[in-house]
Amino acid sequence: MTTFIDYLLGGLGSGAIIALMALALVLIWRSTRVVNFAQVGQAMFTTFIALSIQTWTGSWYVALIGALAAGAVLGVIVQYLVLRPVKRSDTSGAIIATFGVLIALQAAAGMIWPGGSQAFPQPFNNSGIEFAGRVWPISIYDFVVIGITALLVLGLTLLFTKTSLGLSMRAAAFNPEVARLSGVRVSRVLTFGWALAGSVGAVAGVLVAPVSTISPNSFDILLVFAFVAAVIGGLDSLIGAISIGVFTGLVISLVSGYSDSGNAPVVALLLLALNLILKPEGIFSHHKARSV
């Protein structure tokens, strides 16, 4: 039983990071109906920037704020230069363009920060917490990760439901033409969505880097799991991305613990296929089957 709890606790931290990355994908999907495969590249790039800031100033907090800002700026750049000119109907064009950005960002990171894997200093104590006479594999740092994730979700929910900016974002995503007619400055709102997603992705990168290492390709696998989580969660749903993201982390941990870690991608694929057979539009989607 304690082993089972250990597995669950162990999956929680990585689940939160998958959830954040899935959240970034969902934010962009909601605002521009594009799946941004460059997201992990942006996150990697901003994490390198954060690392440079950290080495320079020695402060994790400054690095985190720097990453937030850099993530937003990079998101805006990608949206403005690459995605905006792509036609909204051109799904495969948009996908290809984001992959192009990913390849370019990884190459650029390899040029700017040579030397392969780099360590990101641990900002908080990452040793397990002792409780009831036993050390549990969850640390202060995990609580920081989970706490930041929860704060972000709360903030985003409030933004979307309580503020006029959030309402305009939803309107612009739902029907840009109607939104434009009702006075929403659609392109500005969409750009804000990209900035927001860029920041969320950057946070995910900065949070995962200390427990892993950072290299131009180190988040690649994260993309696959985050995308799977976002799709199962329904792409439109913040809560879907978060809960399925955490769930994916737990499943990976349990599968790795009880069978073999090599089974994790296979299990993820099976879950995805099963979900798409039973509920093609994702678990948390509000969409009904289209009628004529």
Add this chain to the structure above:
Amino acid sequence: MVNLLRLPGARFLSHLAIVFVIWAALMRINDGIDPLMSYYLALAAMYATAMFGMVILVGLSGQVSLGNGALMAIGGYVFALTSLNWQTVPILGWQWNPIWSMIFAGFGGIAVGLLIGWIGARLRGPYLAGLTLGIAVGIPAIATRFPEIFGGETGLMLTVPYPAGGYAPAAETVTIDEAPLAEVPLEQAPLDEVPLEQAPLEQAPLDTETAGAGDMLTADNFPSAESSPAAGDMLTADNFPSAESSPSALALPSESALPNDIDPTAAGDALLAGSAFVLERWQASLAVTAACIIGFFALNLVRGRQGRIWRAVRDDEVAAAVSGISPAGSKISAFVVSSFFAAIAGAVFAQILSYVGPGAFGLGLSLSLLVGVVLGGRASLGGAIIGGVLLVALPQLVFNIAGDRGWPANVTDNAPNLVYGLLVVLVVLIAPGGILGSLKDGTRRLLAKSRSAK
């Protein structure tokens, strides 16, 4: 007036003629180029084969697939496993040959295509992309899960199925003087019998104690530009690769450098002599032939009723349904066809690599196929051909541009990917119809201009 092209069988014959002309031209070209070019031709033809399926799936039926590389893996593994394990054709009992493996690979592709198409037909846009991404990652992972069958991460090595007769593979095998011996497998000479003290060297002192200061390389006596005439090129980091050492300059030894003692049996002769069996040339013929056969099917489908049906469902599912077309059926058929094409391409790939393994069929391959078909022009088969050529030529061109600029290693190494990524973005932005689409648009505009000028 009778339209000759509408006579029964005319489409068959005209398509056959088109494909035959291309086939004959490529085979002729293949005979005249050197082996490396033949190898690139083989790769391009293999990519084009898979991308014919992408044109149908992405261009005509409007479904995005990030997983066709994994469908190629199905073909590759079926090819490898059947040709490694089967001596006779099941049930029929005939002698096995690679053609059968190709056919079984195709069947494997059809079966998997049916399954994926069945799930995928209900999905739209990103959900379908999600499913296919899962397939791109999951299928190679399955191969590593069952190493006894699929050879795990290392994969399976194949002997290239040389065609019986017509070629002389022996011309290429080389014997070395002290041919190491067939009868001794892994077993090693017992270690104890070997003296473990290192044998003395004639030209150098044996141990640290006796090594004089002059024999030790130190920062002070490291040859510098002044001390050594040839050293100027070598010692500073900023002039790292000199023109002298550039790959193009060293491709062939200069005439004067050729020694006098000519040994006609030396390795490499066979590669350059025109008559002997050249592996790359054989691979190119195989790939070109497969591409032409698949291209013939694709041409018939695209320019026939099936092509119209796919486009109809892509344009308007509801209107297609009330016209008597099953949208799901049409999408599944597009998946099955593209999966069949991908599997054949995978079987060809297995023979070009003489190897199958999960690393060769990773997500990168799937993305390459999508990139290629979008760059070439996703709406027509010509786009697939151009895409196939681009996938081979583009990295090479970019590498040639980036290489030997005297940049630091980390810049040079990553420059090809940077340029490649930016190029992909640029083409999507500037020429959304791909290269072929832009050419068509350009000609149409020119024609319109000349017409209005009249």
Add this chain to the structure above:
Amino acid sequence: MRTTYAARVVAAGAVAALALAAAVPAQAARIQATDPGVSKTEIVIGTTTPLTGPASPGYMYVAPAAKAYFDYVNSNGGINGRKINYVYLDDQYNPALTKKQTNQLILSNKIFAMFGALGTPSHSAVVADLNRRGIPDVFVNTGSSNFDNPSKYPMTFPFFPSYVVEAKVMGYYMANDATLNAKKKCLFYQDGEFGDNAKVGFAAAGTTFAAETSYYSGQQVAPFTSQVAKLKAAGCELVVFFGVTSATAQLLGTAAKSAFAPTWMITSVGSDPSVVGAALGAAGNTLLKGVYTPSFLVPIQDSTNPYVSQMKVIADKNALPWNFYTYYGLNTAYVLAQAIKAAGTDLTRASLINALQTKASTFRSAAIAPMLISAKSHQGLNGYYMGQYNATGQVERLTSYIMTATSATSGTAKKTTFKPGAPTSKLLP
């Protein structure tokens, strides 16, 4: 309309052919008089290695280090009057790309020999072809035991000891150290050939484990928490880890977090102190202290050693980072240069193979094990010493003896002593 379509398809085909022809400069077919890639003044050597992509961290330093050494040799007049023209191409650890780049090296660059090709899956895709063409495939950088097979691959010479050998050595050491032997032993390995080879070696050595677990090589998200929980639950006191360096760092970090502090024994390819230390940050040295690791090269920090100090000079002069991969790349290049020299002034592929098979034991290198290449076995190195990290993050040699073994599926390691010779003058061949 319809006829122009046909014309368009033909045109597309023609454009394709032309573009192909233009993409790569065509070369005139010419009958060559000797082995390709060697002339009176030059030898062309090629490498495929990951310079970019997920597998490149660490490995990206090996080929540039070799290049630095060859440049150094060239600036001293080359070998027997021939300059080494060293071409290394990026294959991103992707076998399909390895095949393409290898063909490029063979057919366009006309290499004399392949040197230090890196990666088991990627090299598997080309090894048969290299042998079929009779191209020497020297010092393959992989620990797979499959490549040491002279009857099947007469041209292929693996360099560092196979993982089977390493596992046998670990098993031998654990069995003969009373303290370690008394501990409850567990195994944690990387999925695939890496781990499979290790299991073969341990089985041959008679080592049994109370628990085994593994990780998937592509896995970067989950920091081994569940694996550590499993090992902890099984009550492991000694954990043998067969994984890559970045995974080692994650494992030690995660174990510390779970208050799991067994005795660690880590494979040599997973224990580059500069990378592990960097990845673990400030806590690195504390976590690494006491970790056992076998090694086949003189410790990189041993600056009094003439090999290490001289190689560091070359690295520094070329502004290469001084880490295990650079050191390793310089070392293999040094051995290759000696082999080429030993092959004589009438250099042919056959004479190179002959030199490797008959004179390898005289080649100097920073290895602590002998090179025992023969016609029957092409495995370069076969032995390890056991090392242990000290409090300053450096590996100290624990055993004055070395342990050697073969890659065969049976047979245990043997204890022996080896006295390496001094380096050649100024580290020139």
Add this chain to the structure above:
Amino acid sequence: MKYFLPLTDPILEMVDISVKLSGLQILDSVSIGVPQGTVTGLIGPNGAGKTTVFNVISGFITADSGYLKVDGKKQKHVQPHHLTKKGIARTLQGVGLFPTMSALENVMIGGSSQVRSGIIAQALAMPWTDVEQNRLRAQSMAVLGELNIADAANRLPGELPYPIQKRVALARALVSDPQVLLLDEPAGGISAADISELADLIRSWVPKRTVLLVEHHMELVMEVCDLIWVLDAGKVIAAGTPDEVRRNPAVLAAYLGEDGAT
């Protein structure tokens, strides 16, 4: 109140069909019959559920209760693409043409149900696929000729004026030679002259074909229909000949009142 007209020979019957979508009762126990060889109209104010009736018949919407009879046979699991095989064709609101295909190709798509050859024969371009296509092309050209738009055959829909597009859509429905034709607002967006031509056209099809017509244009409905069903808020409120319906006070109240005034 339910209407049961004593129908002779109904080719299409909806019996007690109810449909609820997102909590709204769109159709409430609707029973409608279409006698063979007639032009039957289906009218009602916006939101009455007319198009939903079509969508139930076409299989785009599954009814919560009730059933559908074609030619006296009860239908189970109607699929949209099986419709033409049963001899039923429909047009869509607007035009619903495929924008990337010529008018002729659009019409040829409508004949899909007559084609027998499978995908393998297509892939091999077997001669009989050409025979089939030639027959289909000839049929399609004939229908385009019937509708006086043969010269639009090779143009893309976007290049054609709206009324011509409507006719292409009509031709696409006609090419499958249906027994029953469901027309969804055929007069929408076209001129008075075109409408009277359309009326003649529709009358020329009966009694060979049966037509069920959803239309807002009352003059056309009153002119061509033999029988009219009136829907309001998901219920049938009246049925009968044009004259009967015109005089029905419930209809006048619900619908014609406003429209009839004009």
